[in-house]
Amino acid sequence: MTFKLGLTGSIGMGKSTTAQMFVQEGCALWDADAAVHRIYASGGVAVAPIAARFPTAVKDGAVSRTRLKEIISEDQGALQEIEKIVHPLVARDRQEFMQNCTDDICVFDIPLLFETGGDRSMDAVVCVTVSPQLQRERVLSRGTMTEAQFDAIREKQLPDETKRQRADYVIETDTLEHAREQVQAVLTEIRKKISDA
Numbered sequence: 718m719t720f721k722l723g724l725t726g727s728i729g730m731g732k733s734t735t736a737q738m739f740v741q742e743g744c745a746l747w748d749a750d751a752a753v754h755r756i757y758a759s760g761g762v763a764v765a766p767i768a769a770r771f772p773t774a775v776k777d778g779a780v781s782r783t784r785l786k787e788i789i790s791e792d793q794g795a796l797q798e799i800e801k802i803v804h805p806l807v808a809r810d811r812q813e814f815m816q817n818c819t820d821d822i823c824v825f826d827i828p829l830l831f832e833t834g835g836d837r838s839m840d841a842v843v844c845v846t847v848s849p850q851l852q853r854e855r856v857l858s859r860g861t862m863t864e865a866q867f868d869a870i871r872e873k874q875l876p877d878e879t880k881r882q883r884a885d886y887v888i889e890t891d892t893l894e895h896a897r898e899q900v901q902a903v904l905t906e907i908r909k910k911i912s913d914a
Contacts, residue, residue, distance in 0.1 A: 720822045720911055721815070721838065725830035726845035727874045728867070729856035731890030735845050736826040738900040745820040749827045752810040753803065757782065762809075766802045771795070804833075821911060822904065831875050831883055843903060844884035846877055847891055 724739070726732040733748075740746050756763040757780035767785075768775040774784045789796045811825065827835050836842050847855075856867050881887050888899040 718911070718914070719815075719818050719820060720907055721840045722822055722824045722907065723830045723836055723839035723842040724824050724826045724845070725828060725836075725842060725880060725884070727852065727877050727880070728828070728870050729852040730845045730847055730877070731855075731896060732826060732828065732845050734893070735843075735888060735890060735896055735900060736824060738897050739822075739824045739904070742900060742904050743820070744822045744824045744904070745814075745818050746824045746826060747811055747814040747818075749807060749811075749825075749829075752807050756803070756806050756810065762806050763803055767799070770798060770802065822907060829874070831880060832873075836883070841885040841907065842883070843886040843888055844877075844880045845888050845890050845896075846881055847889065849877075851891065852877075 722739075722744070724732060724736055726735075736746055736748065755761055757767075758764075759778040761779070764775060764778065764780055767780050771785070771788055774780055774788055776784065785799060789799070815823065825835070825839065827833070830836050830839075830842065853864075853867065856862065857864065862870075886899075886903045888896055888903065890896040
């Protein structure tokens with residue numbers, strides 16, 4: 718039996734880094750963002766349905782995320798239409814991974830896990846967290862978004878405090894060493910549960 722572990726956390730909390738730590742400890746990983754990249758790529762399953770609804774969003778046979786952002790900012794209803802196309806395709810990708818996963822623990826890296834109800838299909842959920850100051854510093858130091866864009870993304874996500882309360886495990890990613898120790902502790906506990914079952 719494979720244990721399904723959801724991994725979530727707000728932007729800049731260290732989720733991707735923590736996901737890789739789980740991989741290094743022998744877990745399989747499904748990454749929601751990577752799945753979106755796959756279905757948007759040339760030959761991906763989202764290209765045709767997006768092209769049918771938003772022809773200008775497809776460039777060189779692939780969905781242009783830049784163009785999608787522009788379309789969303791120009792048309793208020795576009796995001797919902799795009800999500801109606803993309804969410805079922807991402808869900809199918811996740812389902813296929815789940816069916817083919819043979820590892821003892823499969824980690825599902827899903828930023829909006831609680832927001833989309835994805836936590837209901839998991840055996841447990843890990844939430845990564847850091848202080849709001851460190852979160853802001855990390856995001857803004859990437860140089861990929863403004864403070865206003867960062868605040869807009871945070872508005873769409875459940876508050877960190879709520880995510881921590883709803884999670885089975887919380888990992889503080891203030892330092893790499895501290896995060897790794899907590900990942901190992903979580904896995905030790907889960908693997909003990911699996912062997913005792």
